Amino acid sequence: MGNLASLLETSAEKYPDRTAIVFGDSRFTYAQVNGAANQVANLLASRGVQPGDTVALSCPNLPYFTIIYYGILKAGATVVPLNVLLKPREVAYHLADSGAKAYFAFEGSAELPIGDAAWEGFQATDSCQEFFLIKLDSEAPAPLEPPEYYAPLVAEQPPTFDTVDTDDDDVAVILYTSGTTGQPKGAELRHRNMRDNALAGKDLFGADEDRPDTYLCVLPLFHSFGQTVIQNGAFAFGGTVVMLPRFEAEPALNLMLRESVTFFAGVPTMYWGLLGALDESFDVATLAKNLRVAAAGGSALPVDIHRQFKERFGVTILEGYGLSETSPVASFSPYGQEPRVGSIGVPIPGVEMKLINDDWSDVPDDPDAIGEIAIKGHNIMKGYHDRPEATDEAIRDGWFRSGDLGRKDEDGYYYIVDRSKDMIIRGGYNVYPRELEEVLMEHPAVSLVAVIGVPHESHGEEIKAVVVKNKDHDDVSEDDLVAWGKEQFASYKYPRVVEFRDELPMTSTGKILKRELS
Structure with a gap:
């Protein structure tokens, strides 16, 4: 069972003709996905990728993502999934930091040119040797000039491959997560971390390979939630993944109806969107009859969304909690029980949670205690x-400190009280101010900057930069800085709001008092 790719291989062996992936009018059986993943593994091996090497992947929710993901794993390499919104500068950082030897990237669209950003970032990274561009036009001839096209290359490869027998403790996936210390860090997740978290679906949701679920995949697969709970969770139990590259409520509802979706997972704004899109034209009764599990994470669900969803769909939304560093699921609301609204549930089987103080000492067992x-x-x-000091700060005696403040009730249910001090959650994406501040300080007009989150009706929080200007740059406006930031950062990250001030509030030691900014 060592290699995480065994989730695909076991299901392909047992259920070769079962539908593994649905995308538009295309359907792929487990045997087809396994064969295509073998071709990717052969391609990588032919280009000198060795077990233990890292291979990056930039791709939205398309069958390519899953095929390449498992192909990389079969080759014994480590997958580095990248956010498709990253700009070239950010791509180059991730490739260099992870030591990626090869890189697969989807071409994207005019609105989101993933392939262009990927190619530019790749060219700026000496350590990355191979680049494969995934184009929808699979008939396109191999170009005379780079980049190389994915489809003709894999078509030449045999659909059989002897999967590398990895150790349970080898790294399967590196998920990049920002921190309050600036640049994103790569969380190394072992094969057993990812595999056991996917297999937890049996206990958490009653997953059963004899009665497989059909999962709607709207959560980005490059994030840990979609990757583990949807993709790997489905493949662990011979389920079907119905892919939607970006969440839009009406198409999602139509797909749920057309494909008889039984399992939906999303962030709170997705549930809000689904409820808002329901009208008389939708066969809500059939949708509700099919839907077996609704799972939520990312941030707390409003009480009213819980109530409305239960009324319309007859299903209780199960809330959970986790981080990239925890593969990601750490706690979940128990399946089949009434939820405690606002709670992130209880630790999943095999996992412990507790509340600690800054010095790692345990917080007293009191329902009012916060830690x-x-x-x-x-x-x-x-x-x-490659960050041993950051690892030592985060993990002690097997315990990982989350940076999130919480409390625990008398029955052992946990509640998030506050996020890590500085983190901003914008539309379900984690944004860490320090990374933005460091880059904004590179602008000649910026003398000092503090990035904060401000309340926003639809995104939860919006990103705001409070700036003290250099005196000789009076001609630079707030709009100029917004436009500059848009060029530097992925679209979910850049500050939409810039405010100029003469000074920033500070402590006696010179630390900016962000709580006094708004």
């Missing part, structure tokens, strides 16, 4: 890639 959530179990990462 930082610490997590221990089969889901905890190996560490941060």
Whole structure:
């Protein structure tokens, strides 16, 4: 069972003709996905990729993502999934930091030119040797000039491959997560971390390969939630993944109806969107009859969304909690029980949670006590890639400190009280101010900057930069800085709001008092 790719291989062996992936009018059986993943593994081996090497992947929710993901794993390499919104500068950073030897990227669209950003980032990274561009036009001839096209190359490869027998503790996936210390860090997740978290679906949701679920995949697969709970969770039990590249409520509802979706997972804004799109034209009764599980994470669900969803769909939304560093699921609301609204549930089987103080000492067992959530179990990462000091700060005696403040009621249910001090959650994406501040300080007009989150009706929080200007740059406006930031950062990251001030509030030691900014 060592290699995470065994989730695909076992299901392909047992259920070769079962539908593994649905995308538009295309349907792929487990045998087809397994064969295509073998071709990717052969391509990588032919280009000198060795077990233990890292291979990056930039791709939205398309069958290519899953095929290449498992192909990389079969070759014994480590997958580095990248956010498709990254700009060239950010791509180059991730490739260099992870030591990626090869890189697969989908071409994208005019609105989101993933392939262009990927190619530019690749060219700026000496350590990355191979680049494969995934184009929808699979008939396109191999170009005389780089980049190389994915389809003609894999078509030449045999659909059989002897999967590399990895160790349980080898790194399967590196998921990049920002921190309050600036640049994103790569969380190294072992094969057993990812595999055991996917197999937890049996206990958490009653997953059963004899009665497989059909999963709607709207959560980005490059994020840990979609990757583990949807993709790997489905493949662990011979389920079907119905892919939608970006969430839009009406198409999602139509797909749920057309494909008889039984399992939906999303962030709170997705549930809000589904409820808002329901009208008389939708056969809500059939949707509700099919839907077996609704799972949520990312941030707390409003009480009213819980109530409305239960009324319309007859299903209780199960809330959970986790981080990239925890593969990601750490706690979940127990299946079949009434939810405690606002709670992130209880630790999943094989996982422990507790509340700690800054010095790692335990918080007294009192329902009113607040402490930082610490997590221990089969889901905890190996560490941060090439960052031993950051790893030592985050993990002690097997316990990982989350940076999130919480409390625990008398029945052992956990509640998030506050996010890590500085983190901003914009539309379900984690944004860490320090990374933005460091780049904004490179602008000649910026003398000092503090990035904060401000309340926003639809995104939860919006990103705001409070700036003290250099005196000789009076001609630079707030709009100029917004436009500059848009060029530097992925679209979910850049500050939409810039405010100029003469000074920033500070402590006696010179630390900016962000709580006094708004």
